[in-house]
Amino acid sequence: MAWQQPMDGSHASGSKVAAADGPGTQRTQYPYVTGTSVIALKYKDGVIMACDTGASYGSTLRYKSVERIKAVGKHSLIGASGEFSDFQEILRYLDELTLSDHMWDDGNSLGPKEVHSYLTRVMYNRRNKFDPLWNSLVLGGVKKGPKGEEKYLGMVNMIGTHFEENHIATGFGNHLAIPILRAEWCEDMTFEEAVKLVEKCLLVLLYRDRSSINKFQIAKITTEGATIYPPYSLKTHWGFAAFENPSKGAVGSW
């Protein structure tokens, strides 16, 4: 069949679609400075989002104090994994968006659903031009709707695939954190319960994701607004017998 495309989601495999580049123009080929997983879940008062504060340059841990979660308007939080400079560009677009929305001065403000929809269109349109913003974005928030305070949590990736869920994780989090969230998430968790669950996921990611670091930020968004807590570390356990003397029992030098 002519249009059988590779099924995997890495987006790095050879493309069968020829795209003519003009002379002197370049299109995004691969990401350089990248952030790893972001995880988020809905809880009783709103949405909680967390990620580490690292940004890698290939296999080098280049930046260790990077904020990958930011507030958007009065009602939303955005978290990003992938190319960090593209995230900064997206924040500039969102600034323009929230500013022009504010200048209408009509008492209306952009909620998380609207921001998610906007970001989806931006990501999809960039993908159409073969010049993607190399990110997976998590958008969470709370806003009053026709049925009262409505919590919202959604994700959009670099080619425009988007959906809404009660819990979201990007990158490695999809493989390591989502199974935990699917088993243990429930409706209307308290903030403390939500933090405990988030920390459980962050710990697994710390142990098993090579690009994660032990410095995290948790953020929450409620009807009172967005709060991004200062960074902190989790306790890890490395006291296993096999780590004490790793070469004990090794046969010869090979």
Next chain:
Amino acid sequence: MGRFDPYENNGGTCVAIAGTDYCVVAADTRLSVGYSILTRDHSKIAHLADKCVLASSGFQGDVKALQKNLSAKELVYEHNHNKKMSCPAMAQLLSNTLYYKRFFPYYAFNVLGGLDSQGKGCVFTYDAVGSYERTGYSAQGTGAALMMPVLDNQLKSPSPLLLPARDAVTPLSESDAVDLVKDVFASATERDIYTGDKVEIVVINRSGSHRECIELRKD
């Protein structure tokens, strides 16, 4: 790292069956990428007009953009013609919209179902670049190859070679057609990893449309 790939297959299967005065359109609600499930509760169905429903599987970014595009065009049609688009009209519009992007296609596999201007059930089936055909029933998507043989056997499609041409619309009752849809989805779910979780079944008939969701295997 290699060049960026603008497509991914988010999987899923869509089915439609036309009856004498109804049409059943159904699609599963699983959204996948690679070997992961992104969400178990994502609709692939768009209500484009009151007697016209589109189910699409493939790359979700393109599916949503396509459905949005068609919805907008339908609204413009309503403003210009002072009536909602009929299913056959929407069928042609969908074909044209798909062919418009012939050289950077919408990776969407569509099945359009509804009632024609005589109130009879109609199903239109498409490929990714807009070639289409009116049939009595169709399946598209990752589980289509598993479902079509079963549908062919149960709905006893007349040969297209017969003259005069025989109607492919099934004489089955609405509830029998819905049961058949549930059966084919249960079967495809067993063997297609991308099909499962839930099936959303929409029935369009003279009195409007009715929707139900049936649980499927989640593995």
